[in-house]
Amino acid sequence: MPRPLTVANAAGFWGDQPDAAARLVAARPDLDYLTLDYLAEVSLSIMAAMRAKDPLSGYARDFVDVLRSLVPFYQGGGKTRIVTNAGGLDPLACATACCEVLHTAGLAHLKIAFVSGDDVLALVQREPEAFAHLETGAFLAPLASRVVTANAYLGAGPIATALLAGADVVITGRTADPSLTFGPCLAHFGWATTDWHPIAGATVAGHLIECGTQVCGGFSTDWLELPDPHDIGFPIVEISADGSCVITKPASTGGAVTVPTVKEQLLYEISDPANYLSPDVTVSFLTLKVASVGENRVRVSGAAGRAPTDSYKVSATYRDGYKAHGLLTLYGHDAVKKARAAGEGLLRRLASRGVTFRETLVECLGTGASVQGLGQSSKDSELIETVLRVSVAADKKEPVEHFTKEIAPLVTCGPQGVTGYATGRPKVLPIFAYWPCLIPKAQVTPQFQLLDLP
Amino acid sequence: MIPLRQIAHARSGDKGNSANIAVFARDPADYIWLRDHLTAAVVQSYFAPLNPGPTTRHEAPNLDALNFVLPAVLGGGGSSSLRLDAQGKTLAMALLEMPVSYPETTPAEHTD
Numbered sequence: 001m002p003r004p005l006t007v008a009n010a011a012g013f014w015g016d017q018p019d020a021a022a023r024l025v026a027a028r029p030d031l032d033y034l035t036l037d038y039l040a041e042v043s044l045s046i047m048a049a050m051r052a053k054d055p056l057s058g059y060a061r062d063f064v065d066v067l068r069s070l071v072p073f074y075q076g077g078g079k080t081r082i083v084t085n086a087g088g089l090d091p092l093a094c095a096t097a098c099c100e101v102l103h104t105a106g107l108a109h110l111k112i113a114f115v116s117g118d119d120v121l122a123l124v125q126r127e128p129e130a131f132a133h134l135e136t137g138a139f140l141a142p143l144a145s146r147v148v149t150a151n152a153y154l155g156a157g158p159i160a161t162a163l164l165a166g167a168d169v170v171i172t173g174r175t176a177d178p179s180l181t182f183g184p185c186l187a188h189f190g191w192a193t194t195d196w197h198p199i200a201g202a203t204v205a206g207h208l209i210e211c212g213t214q215v216c217g218g219f220s221t222d223w224l225e226l227p228d229p230h231d232i233g234f235p236i237v238e239i240s241a242d243g244s245c246v247i248t249k250p251a252s253t254g255g256a257v258t259v260p261t262v263k264e265q266l267l268y269e270i271s272d273p274a275n276y277l278s279p280d281v282t283v284s285f286l287t288l289k290v291a292s293v294g295e296n297r298v299r300v301s302g303a304a305g306r307a308p309t310d311s312y313k314v315s316a317t318y319r320d321g322y323k324a325h326g327l328l329t330l331y332g333h334d335a336v337k338k339a340r341a342a343g344e345g346l347l348r349r350l351a352s353r354g355v356t357f358r359e360t361l362v363e364c365l366g367t368g369a370s371v372q373g374l375g376q377s378s379k380d381s382e383l384i385e386t387v388l389r390v391s392v393a394a395d396k397k398e399p400v401e402h403f404t405k406e407i408a409p410l411v412t413c414g415p416q417g418v419t420g421y422a423t424g425r426p427k428v429l430p431i432f433a434y435w436p437c438l439i440p441k442a443q444v445t446p447q448f449q450l451l452d453l454p
Numbered sequence: 455m456i457p458l459r460q461i462a463h464a465r466s467g468d469k470g471n472s473a474n475i476a477v478f479a480r481d482p483a484d485y486i487w488l489r490d491h492l493t494a495a496v497v498q499s500y501f502a503p504l505n506p507g508p509t510t511r512h513e514a515p516n517l518d519a520l521n522f523v524l525p526a527v528l529g530g531g532g533s534s535s536l537r538l539d540a541q542g543k544t545l546a547m548a549l550l551e552m553p554v555s556y557p558e559t560t561p562a563e564h565t566d
Contacts, residue, residue, distance in 0.1 A: 220463075221464055222463060260463055260478065260480075264464070265465070267519055268465050269469055270474060271512070273517075274512070285517070290517065325536070359536060361537065363538055371501075373504065374504075392536075
């Protein structure tokens with residue numbers, strides 16, 4: 001029976017703690033794999049905007065810095081392999097940049113592979129009628145000319161084959177988050193394609209660690225009661241040949257791996273727990289057992305798998321106008337009343353100049369604005385201070401730009417006690433709307449390639 | 455009445471314009487009480503000011519959990535929503551503040 005595989009996660013999103021990877025391998029140089037997840041739903045559209053300015057920037061550049069931070073580890077003989085979706089829209093460019101880092105550091109023996117085939121933009125643009133919105137059933141055709149990105153969530157197959165071909169670093173574009181962990185498991189355990197239960201177990205393991213510290217107490221309900229919540233450890237999962245796993249974290253890190261933290265993360269961003277869909281397997285979470293097996297060690301077993309669906313999920317995005325958010329702090333009696341009057345008044349003044357928007361929103365932070373209308377805060381009149389947040393969206397850029405120039409003037413024409421305007425004018429942000437849809441697997445060709453730089 | 459947080463913990467997250475809120479009984483013995491009282495209709499009506507859409511509930515008794523899916527609660531979601539919380543990060547915290555008429559005696563005596 002093969003030994004258990006240890007896989008850690010060193011990034012749960014694009015912007016996570018930059019020193020997580022180096023700290024993980026310093027604490028646990030025996031780790032088999034590091035996985036790093038950079039891609040949220042609309043991340044690729046942000047990369048598309050970056051690439052429009054600089055053709056070589058369509059990927060998560062942060063990862064190149066992470067790899068650079070691991071150079072001393074590899075120079076010292078470290079063996080931990082890496083799987084990441086940092087490739088974004090351009091896995092080749094990301095792999096090339098990483099290759100340069102390794103070559104410069106005298107680590108040219110480390111092999112880099114990249115996975116492609118997830119980009120289905122051309123297909124979506126050619127046949128938009130085939131890509132109905134997954135939730136609403138709406139047709140894409142009227143928006144086809146505005147589609148910016150369309151990427152299928154690939155499975156673990158090309159990752160596993162790249163690893164078996166000797167890759168030390170595998171860089172993918174859009175890949176299902178748990179497949180980053182399941183890929184190494186598939187290469188290590190050599191499961192048959194129909195070993196659905198262990199495949200399901202490894203997929204659950206990948207799902208549990210994909211959000212970084214969230215399974216170790218980050219984002220948990222009882223965060224404040226955690227040991228050292230200021231420095232929560234990143235997760236390590238030990239996966240066994242039967243697909244069961246133990247979630248843990250490095251010694252001397254904050255946070256805690258407990259049954260509650262693991263259960264919260266199990267159902268994070270899940271709809272039906274009886275049908276968790278990955279491109280590799282469909283999993284039922286309803287047979288899972290979650291048990292504490294030691295301090296900061298929680299065992300998850302019993303995943304039930306069955307054959308996956310015959311389609312990949314596609315995340316497409318399309319341009320949908322512009323938005324901006326302006327923030328100002330107000331202090332003093334009737335702070336909320338004044339903030340609301342100032343925010344709504346600003347929109348009224350703009351309207352009188354013919355500057356209108358398709359959507360506006362005035363929020364007074366401190367009043368329960370995160371869930372406006374639920375009435376959970378103390379009485380507005382009791383607040384001595386609030387942050388006014390005014391938001392606008394429009395099809396065209398001009399009215400939004402006009403709006404961004406009208407926030408700071410509230411310091412002189414608004415109520416007394418306005419402050420917090422020193423950060424400058426708000427930015428005009430392009431809106432990339434999200435369009436989830438499906439594509440038959442037969443229309444997609446996932447593949448990997450080992451990078452061979454001269 | 456007590457706030458739900460005294461007997462449950464929870465976590466929320468987004469997918470497009472939809473959010474899910476997973477609610478877990480702190481004491482497994484309370485799962486049945488939660489299942490009987492924290493219905494999809496109760497949660498949908500609690501979040502009515504945010505226009506959550508037709509809310510569904512999935513039961514996961516092995517995790518002492520109920521998972522609610524609110525299909526339109528994020529005002530467009532992702533980069534489309536103008537809301538401060540476009541990603542539903544606060545929804546679990548909001549639900550845990552909901553007052554519930556949890557029995558003062560042990561729930562086992564009340565759930566048949």
